[in-house]
Amino acid sequence: xxxxxxxxxxxxxxxxxxxxxxxxxxxxxxxxxxxxxxxxxxxxxxxxxxxxxxxxxxxxxxxxxxxxxxxxxxxxxxxxxxxxxxxxxxxxxxxxxxxxxxxxxxxxxxxxxxxxxxxxxxxxxxxxxxxxxxxxxxxxxxxxxxxxxxxxxxxxxxxxxxxxxxxxxxxxxxxxxxxxxxxxxxxxxxxxxxxxxxxxxxxxxxxxxxxxxxxxxxxxxxxxxxxxxxxxxxxxxxxxxxxxxxxxxxxxxxxxxxxxxxxxxxxxxxxxxxxxxxxxxxxxxxxxxxxxxxxxxxxxxxxxxxxxxxxxxxxxxxxxxxxxxxxxxxxxxxxxxxxxxxxxxxxxxxxxxxxxxxxxxxxxxxxxxxxxxxxxxxxxxxxxxxxxxxxxxxxxxxxxxxxxxxxxxxxxxxxxxxxxxxxxxxxxxxxxxxxxxxxxxxxxxxxxxxxxxxxxxxxxxxx
Numbered sequence: 001x002x003x004x005x006x007x008x009x010x011x012x013x014x015x016x017x018x019x020x021x022x023x024x025x026x027x028x029x030x031x032x033x034x035x036x037x038x039x040x041x042x043x044x045x046x047x048x049x050x051x052x053x054x055x056x057x058x059x060x061x062x063x064x065x066x067x068x069x070x071x072x073x074x075x076x077x078x079x080x081x082x083x084x085x086x087x088x089x090x091x092x093x094x095x096x097x098x099x100x101x102x103x104x105x106x107x108x109x110x111x112x113x114x115x116x117x118x119x120x121x122x123x124x125x126x127x128x129x130x131x132x133x134x135x136x137x138x139x140x141x142x143x144x145x146x147x148x149x150x151x152x153x154x155x156x157x158x159x160x161x162x163x164x165x166x167x168x169x170x171x172x173x174x175x176x177x178x179x180x181x182x183x184x185x186x187x188x189x190x191x192x193x194x195x196x197x198x199x200x201x202x203x204x205x206x207x208x209x210x211x212x213x214x215x216x217x218x219x220x221x222x223x224x225x226x227x228x229x230x231x232x233x234x235x236x237x238x239x240x241x242x243x244x245x246x247x248x249x250x251x252x253x254x255x256x257x258x259x260x261x262x263x264x265x266x267x268x269x270x271x272x273x274x275x276x277x278x279x280x281x282x283x284x285x286x287x288x289x290x291x292x293x294x295x296x297x298x299x300x301x302x303x304x305x306x307x308x309x310x311x312x313x314x315x316x317x318x319x320x321x322x323x324x325x326x327x328x329x330x331x332x333x334x335x336x337x338x339x340x341x342x343x344x345x346x347x348x349x350x351x352x353x354x355x356x357x358x359x360x361x362x363x364x365x366x367x368x369x370x371x372x373x374x375x376x377x378x379x380x381x382x383x384x385x386x387x388x389x390x391x392x393x394x395x396x397x398x399x400x401x402x403x404x405x406x407x408x409x410x411x412x413x414x415x416x417x418x419x420x421x422x423x424x425x426x427x428x429x430x431x432x433x434x435x436x437x438x439x440x441x442x443x444x445x446x447x448x449x450x451x452x453x454x455x456x457x458x459x460x461x462x463x
Contacts, residue, residue, distance in 0.1 A: 002108060003213055004100070006054055006124060007116040009071055010036045011047075017112075017213050018047055025107050029053035029063050029095035030073055052096040053117075054103065056126035061097045064089040072118055079119025082142045083194060099127030112136075112213045122146050122153070131158035131203040134210045139164075139187070141195040148184055151199065155180035159201040163216075166197040166234035170215045173197075173233050177205065191266070195234045226269070226276040230257060235266045241282040246271055247289030250318070256285065272301075281308040285316045291355070298355075299399045302367050309388040315369065317384045319355040324380035360384050367398040 001022045005014045008026035010033055018024050018041075025048045026041075028034045034051035041047035053061060053075055064080065066072040066089050073089075074080065080089055100113070115124050115137040125137065135154065139147035151162065162183035163172045174186060183199065200216060230236045235257045245252040248263040257266045259274065271289060284305055293301060305315060357374045360382055364372045370389035377383045 001111040001209065001213060004103065004107075004110040004113040006100075006114060007118070008037060008049075009033050009116075011040050013114065013215075014047060015040070016215065018044065020213055022046075022111070022213050024048070025050065025103070025110070027052060027054055027098075027103070029075075029097075030065065030070060031093065033070060048107070050098070050103075052098050053120070054100055054127060055097045055120065055123045056099070057097070058099055058102065059097050060094050062092045063095045064092050067091070074118040074120060075123070076119030078143065078146075082119070082140060100124065101127055101129040104130070111210050114214065119143060119146070122149050125150050125153050128153075128157060131160075133204075134200065134202045134206045134214060135159070136198045136200045136214055136216075139196060139199050141190055141193055144187060144190070147187060147199060151180050151184055151187070151201070154201045159203055161202040161205060163200045164197060164234075165200070165216065165232070166195060167231055167238055169197070169228070169232045171232045172200070172216060177202070190234050192234060192237060192240075194237050196237070197234065226259075226274050227280055229269060229274075230267060233267045242276065242280055243283040244281060245285045245287065246274075247287035250285075250287045252285070256283070260289075275304070276308040278307050279310045279313075281305075281313055282310055283314045284309060287318050288320075290317050291320045296399075296403060299363060299367070299402055302363060303396055303399050306368050306388055311388055313388045315364075315384075315386050315388070317360070317364075318377075319360060319382045319384070321376060321380050321382045322356045324376070324378075355382060357382055363402060366402050 003014075003017050003022045003024045004027065005011075005017070005024055006027045008014050008028040009030075011026060014024045014026050014037075023046045026037050027050050028037055029052055031051065034049060037047075037049045041049065053063065055061065055075070061075050064074055064077075066074075066084075066087050068087055072084055072087060075095075080087075104110075109130065109132060111133050113132055113135040115121055115135065117124055117138075119140075121137040121139075131154075137147075137150055139150075154162075160179070161177035162180055163174050163177055164183060164186060165171055166173055174183075178186065187199075200214065224232070227236075227242065230242070231238065236242065243253070243256040245256045245258040246260070248258075248260040248265065252258045259265060259267050259269050259271065261268060261270055286305070290298060290301070302317075309315060357376065361372050361374045361384070364374075364384060364386045368388065368390035369386035372384065372386040374382055374384045
């Protein structure tokens, strides 16, 4: 197999592709880098070095040299106005420029062409006159329009499959090869201002051996954690603080990444199995998804989230308020009470119990959170705020202790001061009427309303 390494620098990628058995032609215009390439591969006839740049037409061009980091040297004046504008391009050299079409005429069509030319990609691809098995070029968010021009150019040449990887992940962000239009939509949708990576284009589905040359991984694998997922999807860049919103619905701050199982999300993922490295998350907001968990499952999720958070990391959790729903039951007329009961059943989850402010505060404190504040958000929400205070190893012990203590209470009684006086009597009367109707409703609900009704009875001190 044949590879073109356009913008080879000192040949690190060329060496890896050569180790996979490919013949490599390196194109590098910087004189000192070209000399390093010749020295590195002097004894290897499978590597050819051409000291030149590639562009739209043959000729000469002025190459700006970045002595701080020669990988940033460029033929593009625009490139110097982007994210690296504070770097110094202290000198320039005149270099020869060829075209991809002429290179193909000399060496044959490559199986893979890697283009990494610091903002000059559009000009390089303008010098190509045919589709190839696989080609990749680098993109940056600030020059997104240039990348879109490149995609359009490749589509016009007959490339039909497109994908994208972010940063140094070399893992495809899209689950399947996309059309040029689909790739363009994904590129436009990137919201991170410093997103960057590589766009891949193929004439048709490329063989696995060709993808291996490009070091491109089409599947994330089973070991990918949440941080790697966000990097692969371009939702964050390496070194970014992780600020997350879990679940759909509600507002998300501009500097947070929303993760949800469906709907309007920056990244879609199964929240129950999502995991992040310990201490990697700076801030975490959890929406209504928390309220659908049973008590034990909710505690274990709180313990997991506590582990994710860095010391002092902030947690916000939204839950349904049992007392508010109970009062709604009291206020509802007979026709609306079944709907309120169904809402209670949805709160309770599978074998769980709804939250009250005192229960939620106790749980957070026991799981290693400090500065716990639980407020009532009318009409029927609780909003808990806390910071991580102890190491992640303490959280699991907290879960076990809470479950053990709560197991000693008469189920489904909860450690919350029950309503008293006339309100309690009115709630008991409404509950008795609801329980009487529940028997008639059981045939259509399979008895699932029993849990919230018993939870209400327990809260009121009944058995």
